[in-house]
Amino acid sequence: MPELRNRAEDQQKIYQRWAPVYDRFYRGILRDGHRKLAALAAAAGTDILEIGVGTGLTLGHYPRRCRVTGIDISEHMIARAREKARRESLQHVQALEVMDAHALAFADRSFDVVCLPFVITLIPDPERALDECARVLRPGGEIILASKLGDGAGLQGAIETAVAPLVRHIGWSSAFRLRRIVAWAERRGDFAAAEILPVFPNGFFKIVRLKQRGFAA
Numbered sequence: 001m002p003e004l005r006n007r008a009e010d011q012q013k014i015y016q017r018w019a020p021v022y023d024r025f026y027r028g029i030l031r032d033g034h035r036k037l038a039a040l041a042a043a044a045g046t047d048i049l050e051i052g053v054g055t056g057l058t059l060g061h062y063p064r065r066c067r068v069t070g071i072d073i074s075e076h077m078i079a080r081a082r083e084k085a086r087r088e089s090l091q092h093v094q095a096l097e098v099m100d101a102h103a104l105a106f107a108d109r110s111f112d113v114v115c116l117p118f119v120i121t122l123i124p125d126p127e128r129a130l131d132e133c134a135r136v137l138r139p140g141g142e143i144i145l146a147s148k149l150g151d152g153a154g155l156q157g158a159i160e161t162a163v164a165p166l167v168r169h170i171g172w173s174s175a176f177r178l179r180r181i182v183a184w185a186e187r188r189g190d191f192a193a194a195e196i197l198p199v200f201p202n203g204f205f206k207i208v209r210l211k212q213r214g215f216a217a
Contacts, residue, residue, distance in 0.1 A: 022055050022077070030118060032200035033146040034058040037117050037207055042066050044142045044209075045112020051101050051133070052119025056081030056090075064092045069111075071099035101129040109138045116145045118205075121176035127184050130210075134191065143191070143210040146199065149178040178206065185210055 038061035041048050046066055050058060053070030054077045062068050072078050075098045085093045099105055101123050114133040123129045133143045178196070185191040194211035 022080075023057060027057060029201070030057060030205075033205050033207065034117060035061045036197065036199055037115055037144055037146045038062045040144050040207065040209060041113045041115050041142075044144070045138075047110070047112045047138075048115060049104075049106070049111040049113070049133075049136065050115045050117065051129070052116055052122075053078070053081050053096060054117075054119075056084040056093075056096070058115070058117050059085060059090050059093055060088060062092060066092050068093050070096045071101070071104070072096075073098065073100055102132065104132045104136055106136045108135055110136045112138055112141050114141070114143050116143070116147075118147050120145050120147050120181070121149075126176075126180065130181075130184050131188075134188065137212070140212055140215040142194075142212075145181065145208045145210070146205060147176070148204065149176065149181070149206045149208065178208070181208060181210070189213070 034057055038058055042063045042065075048062065048066050048068045050068060050070040051072075053059070053072045054074075056070065059068060059070065059081065070078075070081060070093065072081070078096050078098050081096045084090070085096060097105075101119075102125055114137060116129075116133070120126050120129070130143065137143070182193055185193060190213050191210045192213055193208055195207075195209040197207040197209075199205045199207055
C-alpha cells in the first residue's frame with residue numbers, strides 16, 4: 001500500500017542518518033531491556049528471529065547455544081550489525097538480512113521465538129507484522145516485545161501524545177499504547193499476554209511476552 005511504502009521509506013532515511021551514532025546514543029539506555037529480552041527469548045527456545053535488529057545491540061546478549069536470525073528494514077543498520085557480529089565473533093548469529101516485517105521471507109513454523117526489541121511502535125502496520133510473527137512461530141512459541149508502551153492515562157499520556165510528531169523525526173514513537181498489542185492478541189484468540197515486565201529506567205520501557213494459548217506459560 002502507498003501509505004505503508006512511504007512510511008517505510010521515511011524510516012529508512014531516518015535510520016540512514018542514525019546508523020553511525022546509534023550505538024553511542026542508545027546502548028546504555030536500552031541495555032537492561034536488551035539483556036532481559038534476550039534472556040527471556042533463550043528460556044523460551046533456541047531458534048530465535050529478531051525483528052528490527054538495527055545495529056545488533058541485542059545480539060551479544062543471547063547465549064551462544066541459541067541460533068539467531070536478525071532482520072531490519074534499513075540496509076545501513078544491517079551493515080553495522082554484520083560488522084558487529086564479525087568483529088565480536090558472534091557465531092550464534094546465523095543470518096542478518098534486510099527484510100520488511102510486514103512480509104517475512106520465512107516458511108511457516110520456522111522459529112521458537114520472535115523478538116521485537118524497541119521496534120513495534122515504529123512499524124507502519126504493527127498488527128500485520130504481528131500476524132507474520134505468529135505465522136513463522138512453531139507451536140508453543142512466543143512473541144517477545146520490548147518498547148515504550150504506555151497506557152495513555154493522565155498527564156504522562158497527554159505529554160506522550162503531544163510530543164509524538166516530534167519524536168517521530170528521530171525514529172521513535174511515544175503515542176503507541178500497550179492496549180493495541182493486547183487487542184491484537186484478543187482478536188486473534190490464539191495468543192495471550194503471559195507477562196508484562198517493567199525495565200530500566202524505572203519501568204519507562206516494558207517487555208511483553210505473548211504466548212500461544214493452549215501451552216504452559
